[in-house]
Every structure is written in structure tokens, then in C-alpha cells.
Amino acid sequence: MNKSKLQQELTSKIKPGIKPSDLKKQKKNSQFNQQLATPPDSPILKPVKTNNSPSPIVQDTIPLPQGRPNGRGVKDQIKDLQSALQKQHEVVITQQKKLTQSEERIKDLEEKLAQSVPKPSQVKPPEKPPQQTFSCSDCNQAKPHQELSRQFAHHSFCRSCSVKARKAAERQIQEQPIQFTCHTCEKNHHQVPTKMKLDQTLQEYLICSTCRPNVKEFNEADLITDELWQKYPYSSASEILEKEFGIKRRSE
Ligand SMILES: [Zn+2]
Numbered sequence: 001m002n003k004s005k006l007q008q009e010l011t012s013k014i015k016p017g018i019k020p021s022d023l024k025k026q027k028k029n030s031q032f033n034q035q036l037a038t039p040p041d042s043p044i045l046k047p048v049k050t051n052n053s054p055s056p057i058v059q060d061t062i063p064l065p066q067g068r069p070n071g072r073g074v075k076d077q078i079k080d081l082q083s084a085l086q087k088q089h090e091v092v093i094t095q096q097k098k099l100t101q102s103e104e105r106i107k108d109l110e111e112k113l114a115q116s117v118p119k120p121s122q123v124k125p126p127e128k129p130p131q132q133t134f135s136c137s138d139c140n141q142a143k144p145h146q147e148l149s150r151q152f153a154h155h156s157f158c159r160s161c162s163v164k165a166r167k168a169a170e171r172q173i174q175e176q177p178i179q180f181t182c183h184t185c186e187k188n189h190h191q192v193p194t195k196m197k198l199d200q201t202l203q204e205y206l207i208c209s210t211c212r213p214n215v216k217e218f219n220e221a222d223l224i225t226d227e228l229w230q231k232y233p234y235s236s237a238s239e240i241l242e243k244e245f246g247i248k249r250r251s252e
């Protein structure tokens with residue numbers, strides 16, 4: 001077995017897990033065929049331990065030393081393996097860095113997201129605008145706030161109750177007994193007078209309760225005689241009253 005043949009054989013036998021020292025031993029023994037079948041683990045070629053299992057990409061980049069052209073020294077082969085391993089290691093380091101960066105970025109984004117999205121406890125449930133109601137002190141009904149008309153002390157009054165109350169107050173004032181001179185009997189009285197129209201002036205006169213049954217309230221329609229109807233054949237009663245007596249009805 002000459003030198004080149006030995007090298008050829010050695011080259012073909014170089015596989016992961018073989019140390020240079022192993023090869024030297026084998027050279028001396030010249031019975032290395034069986035021993036090579038179970039080579040001891042080489043610390044150099046042990047896979048780089050990482051926290052993450054190597055990705056398929058990483059594994060694919062491992063150059064396989066088998067099947068190389070012959071004629072190169074064992075040291076060169078080992079150098080190749082070592083540089084390949086170094087490259088592999090660098091790839092793993094790079095991948096790890098990228099992974100760490102990605103993890104940091106995810107953490108950052110998660111924090112930003114957590115800040116931008118309000119927590120459920122902070123989100124107020126969409127409340128219906130509270131129906132502003134109040135309880136009317138008069139009718140005791142719950143009324144919308146727009147209906148609030150008057151408010152004093154601890155009392156609130158709705159609009160319709162306020163109107164009723166005002167009318168009642170006016171009526172009470174009207175029905176209040178007053179000092180007056182009766183238009184008919186011309187006597188002084190202290191009582192609630194009756195207001196009556198007595199002539200075509202349509203002025204309201206204060207009449208006492210004694211005279212009240214004997215006084216006929218003026219009715220302008222009574223002014224229109226048959227002659228006037230003939231005089232104004234195409235006019236209405238109010239038109240005749242206005243033309244003949246100057247009486248203007250306030251509302252018709
Ligand atoms: Zn009310």
C-alpha cells in the first residue's frame with residue numbers, strides 16, 4: 001500500500017465524528033476498518049447545542065465531506081470540516097440573533113398593543129343616555145326633563161300641571177270678592193262681581209249678585225233689525241254690525 005493509496009482510503013473513510021488523532025492511530029494499527037464502524041464521538045463535530053432545535057435550512061447548509069475528489073491532505077480535509085463547522089456555527093448564531101430580535105420585536109408590539117387597546121375594565125359599556133326624568137310634585141308622574149316647567153324648593157312641576165295651576169290661580173283671583181259699585185243699582189258691594197256686556201260699546205260692567213238675574217247681557221245680534229237685513233242684503237251679521245254700529249267683533 002503506497003502513500004497515495006492510503007490517502008485515498010483515508011479520504012473515503014473521513015466521516016463526521018473522526019478526529020485527526022483517530023486517523024493517526026488507525027494508520028499505525030492498519031486495522032482500522034472495523035474500528036471505523038463505531039467511531040467515538042468527536043467533540044469538534046458535535047452539533048452545536050442551542051436552545052432551539054436547528055431548522056432544516058441550517059442542516060441543509062452542512063457541506064458533506066464524502067465523495068470529494070482525492071489527492072488532498074487529511075489536514076486540509078479537517079480544515080474544510082472545521083471551516084464548514086465554523087460557517088455552520090455562524091449561521092446558527094445569526095439565526096439565533098434574528099430569532100432574539102424577532103422575539104423582542106414581538107414583545108414590543110405586544111406591549112404597544114396592550115397600551116393601545118383599553119382593558120375591558122376601562123371600557124365603559126355603551127350606556128343609553130340616561131332618560132332625564134323627574135317626578136312631578138303635583139301629578140306624581142315621572143315626566144321627561146323637557147316637561148319640567150317650574151321648580152322650587154324640592155318640588156318640580158310638569159308643564160301641564162303648571163298650566164292647570166296657573167288657570168286655577170287666575171280663576172281664584174277672579175273669584176276673589178272685591179269692593180265695587182254695581183253698574184245697575186249703583187250700590188257698593190264686597191263680593192265677586194259678574195262681568196257683563198250691556199250695550200253696543202261691548203264694555204264689561206260689574207254687576208252685583210242681586211241685579212244679575214234682572215240684567216240681560218247685550219247681544220249684538222239683537223241690534224240687527226229686519227230693516228238692516230234689507231239694507232245690507234249681501235252682508236253678514238258682523239259686517240252689518242260693523243257698518244251700522246261700528247262694532248268690531250274681536251274674534252269670529
Ligand atoms: Zn304634573
Ligand SMILES: [Zn+2]
Binds near residue numbers: 182208209212
Ligand atoms: Zn246691583
